[in-house]
Amino acid sequence: MTKASGRRSRRPTMVDVAREAGVALSTVSRVVNADPTVGAEFARRVQTAIDTLGYRPDEQAQQLRRGTSRTIGVAVREMSARNPLMAEFERGAYASGLTVFAASTADDEERERAVVLSMARRGFDGVLVEPIGPDHSYLAPEMAAGLAVVAIDRPIAGPATDAVLADNAAGIRMAYRQLADHGHTSIAYIGDHERIFTARERADAFRACLRADGRPVTGMVHPGETEQARISEALRAVLSTESPATALVCGNVTTTFGVLTHLAAEVPRDRRPALVGFDDFPLAGLLDPPMTVIAQDSPAMAHAALELMTARLAEPERGPEWVTVPVRLVARGSGERAPVR
Amino acid sequence: MTKASGRRSRRPTMVDVAREAGVALSTVSRVVNADPTVGAEFARRVQTAIDTLGYRPDEQAQQLRRGTSRTIGVAVREMSARNPLMAEFERGAYASGLTVFAASTADDEERERAVVLSMARRGFDGVLVEPIGPDHSYLAPEMAAGLAVVAIDRPIAGPATDAVLADNAAGIRMAYRQLADHGHTSIAYIGDHERIFTARERADAFRACLRADGRPVTGMVHPGETEQARISEALRAVLSTESPATALVCGNVTTTFGVLTHLAAEVPRDRRPALVGFDDFPLAGLLDPPMTVIAQDSPAMAHAALELMTARLAEPERGPEWVTVPVRLVARGSGERAPVR
DNA sequence: ATGCTTTGAGAAAACGTTATTTTCGCGTTA
DNA sequence: TAACGCGAAAATAACGTTTTCTCAAAGCAT
Numbered sequence: 135m136t137k138a139s140g141r142r143s144r145r146p147t148m149v150d151v152a153r154e155a156g157v158a159l160s161t162v163s164r165v166v167n168a169d170p171t172v173g174a175e176f177a178r179r180v181q182t183a184i185d186t187l188g189y190r191p192d193e194q195a196q197q198l199r200r201g202t203s204r205t206i207g208v209a210v211r212e213m214s215a216r217n218p219l220m221a222e223f224e225r226g227a228y229a230s231g232l233t234v235f236a237a238s239t240a241d242d243e244e245r246e247r248a249v250v251l252s253m254a255r256r257g258f259d260g261v262l263v264e265p266i267g268p269d270h271s272y273l274a275p276e277m278a279a280g281l282a283v284v285a286i287d288r289p290i291a292g293p294a295t296d297a298v299l300a301d302n303a304a305g306i307r308m309a310y311r312q313l314a315d316h317g318h319t320s321i322a323y324i325g326d327h328e329r330i331f332t333a334r335e336r337a338d339a340f341r342a343c344l345r346a347d348g349r350p351v352t353g354m355v356h357p358g359e360t361e362q363a364r365i366s367e368a369l370r371a372v373l374s375t376e377s378p379a380t381a382l383v384c385g386n387v388t389t390t391f392g393v394l395t396h397l398a399a400e401v402p403r404d405r406r407p408a409l410v411g412f413d414d415f416p417l418a419g420l421l422d423p424p425m426t427v428i429a430q431d432s433p434a435m436a437h438a439a440l441e442l443m444t445a446r447l448a449e450p451e452r453g454p455e456w457v458t459v460p461v462r463l464v465a466r467g468s469g470e471r472a473p474v475r
Numbered sequence: 476m477t478k479a480s481g482r483r484s485r486r487p488t489m490v491d492v493a494r495e496a497g498v499a500l501s502t503v504s505r506v507v508n509a510d511p512t513v514g515a516e517f518a519r520r521v522q523t524a525i526d527t528l529g530y531r532p533d534e535q536a537q538q539l540r541r542g543t544s545r546t547i548g549v550a551v552r553e554m555s556a557r558n559p560l561m562a563e564f565e566r567g568a569y570a571s572g573l574t575v576f577a578a579s580t581a582d583d584e585e586r587e588r589a590v591v592l593s594m595a596r597r598g599f600d601g602v603l604v605e606p607i608g609p610d611h612s613y614l615a616p617e618m619a620a621g622l623a624v625v626a627i628d629r630p631i632a633g634p635a636t637d638a639v640l641a642d643n644a645a646g647i648r649m650a651y652r653q654l655a656d657h658g659h660t661s662i663a664y665i666g667d668h669e670r671i672f673t674a675r676e677r678a679d680a681f682r683a684c685l686r687a688d689g690r691p692v693t694g695m696v697h698p699g700e701t702e703q704a705r706i707s708e709a710l711r712a713v714l715s716t717e718s719p720a721t722a723l724v725c726g727n728v729t730t731t732f733g734v735l736t737h738l739a740a741e742v743p744r745d746r747r748p749a750l751v752g753f754d755d756f757p758l759a760g761l762l763d764p765p766m767t768v769i770a771q772d773s774p775a776m777a778h779a780a781l782e783l784m785t786a787r788l789a790e791p792e793r794g795p796e797w798v799t800v801p802v803r804l805v806a807r808g809s810g811e812r813a814p815v816r
Numbered sequence: 817a818t819g820c821t822t823t824g825a826g827a828a829a830a831c832g833t834t835a836t837t838t839t840c841g842c843g844t845t846a
Numbered sequence: 847t848a849a850c851g852c853g854a855a856a857a858t859a860a861c862g863t864t865t866t867c868t869c870a871a872a873g874c875a876t
Binding site: 144188192195198220233245251257278417 | 484548554581756761763
């Protein structure tokens with residue numbers, strides 16, 4: 135209360151505490167960090183000074199001095215979208231005493247770079263990133279300087295990092311198998327653009343399924359932008375041939391929604407194809423028919439990511455590791471319908 | 476390359492650049508900050524040194540020194556859940572040259588405190604917070620020290636802050652009116668627990684609607700936990716009286732999902748009540764019947780929040796301001812069904 | 817008593833910046 | 847020619863911590 139004459143009160147600092155308690159600055163630091171070499175009487179005096187002043191250490195200065203922040207950043211395409219993985223990861227990290235801050239890359243390569251670099255230059259110890267573009271060489275110097283990088287959902291092109299991936303190929307095979315087992319012989323795939331790693335893996339796996347079954351590939355695989363117009367177009371192409379597809383595999387949730395929207399609007403209920411979607415979503419069970427999906431194991435993926443992250447933080451020189459997490463089929467009805475016609 | 480003998484390379488710092496360019500530390504700083512008083516030749520030399528070394532300023536040290544970070548934090552209940560508001564806010568902030576980092580409070584009061592305090596002590600300039608508990612007095616010293624606080628979705632109890640709220644009461648009135656206009660005379664409400672501000676506002680508004688219509692309130696308003704069991708119980712109570720409700724207003728998305736789940740499992744299609752839900756959600760239009768909802772204007776709310784935030788950053792002493800954003804009714808079918816029986 | 821370790825606190829240097837002050841070279845003016 | 851002013855670079859002092867070093871006092875054995 136001595137010199138704070140201005141309206142705006144400054145945050146109390148260690149120096150203030152030291153003055154209040156009548157001890158040296160370094161003694162305050164030792165008390166704050168529970169250094170056992172500080173005497174009981176001194177500790178008490180400092181503690182009361184801390185309490186009366188409402189002192190809180192400045193984490194920024196701490197980190198600058200310590201060179202570590204116990205903070206890890208999450209750079210993900212969309213924070214806002216349903217992203218159970220991030221929630222799981224955050225929970226786990228919190229339990230390990232790590233702070234997690236997230237920022238979204240908005241599916242923009244340049245933005246990802248800016249976000250991740252900003253995290254690195256703020257002293258974040260690690261970054262969990264859902265990589266966007268084909269070039270991640272900007273990460274190399276940061277990693278050399280000690281930034282722990284774990285890729286999620288897709289691997290990072292360029293420097294070798296840890297990665298957690300879903301078993302996309304197995305998921306597609308399960309979807310295909312389920313439809314084939316229910317009598318479908320003409321199965322088509324509609325998915326995301328193949329510039330995206332997961333979309334590429336899934337489309338490739340689907341083509342492999344067709345080939346393994348001795349069925350024609352041409353005209354049955356439709357990757358592309360996830361806009362309604364493109365999806366509707368693909369659907370029309372697939373459903374209006376002389377021997378139309380009786381079943382569909384959707385490559386991701388956006389595609390699934392687009393397909394459902396199109397079918398609801400333009401295809402009579404009793405002529406709709408059987409459907410299996412990649413990725414589960416809320417309400418999937420309340421649709422008519424309930425939606426059969428390939429569900430990713432978000433908790434397991436988050437757990438794996440956290441494991442990799444903490445392992446790398448502890449031992450920065452370890453070799454990069456990839457973890458592939460199994461997926462599972464959730465049969466709800468849409469994928470178990472018999473072929474129409 | 477002179478002394479970096481260890482495997483792990485240090486990030487280059489201003490001192491390194493200064494040494495490389497053969498100038499003083501402060502000259503490097505001036506070049507980095509585009510100070511016009513630096514000579515062309517010096518600027519060039521420093522710039523090449525920066526490029527060859529790959530120097531990037533340490534934002535942490537910058538912020539410590541500058542006392543400002545142009546960073547604002549978002550503390551929201553669930554980052555992972557669909558939260559279009561946050562996405563909008565982030566986009567706008569990015570356009571204004573602000574960095575946004577988000578952390579989730581997991582609906583836990585203590586966690587909120589930890590997260591927000593951590594943001595403050597890291598030098599974040601502002602915090603957008605979706606407040607949890609009844610006591611936010613911990614914010615007072617931070618605000619006194621200059622932290623800009625904007626509450627979203629609910630006001631903050633304790634220190635007076637800016638806030639952006641949805642017009643909950645008007646939304647409930649629109650929902651009630653829509654159902655009444657379609658012939659319903661027995662309308663019930665199921666919603667979230669009234670410890671939550673929005674739930675309280677909505678339940679209160681619904682009671683007011685009943686009273687204004689001269690209808691009994693008892694037994695028609697069911698706020699509570701959003702667990703399936705509680706919701707099912709409320710539904711049974713409301714639907715199994717001698718004059719059962721023919722229409723329902725759901726107080727939030729979770730409740731809506733719970734109600735839909737219960738109805739799908741236990742009530743034959745032709746005996747289901749009309750439904751209006753608070754908050755829109757994806758796939759609402761693909762349900763059977765398509766779901767009528769009260770939709771919040773997330774972009775408008777995000778925009779308002781950003782306005783308040785920037786205004787406060789610019790002028791910390793301005794009076795707190797509350798902005799109420801209108802909602803709108805999206806009629807899709809479920810709220811326009813005539814009463815059964 | 818003397819010397820030697822131990823304990824515990826203070827002083828000061830660092831972390832990587834930016835802001836302020838000092839210094840210096842040089843052209844201008846009296 | 848000396849004083850002056852000015853532009854531009856160098857030096858230095860912060861920002862709020864942690865950590866290393868120093869050093870006085872106390873404890874203990876000889």
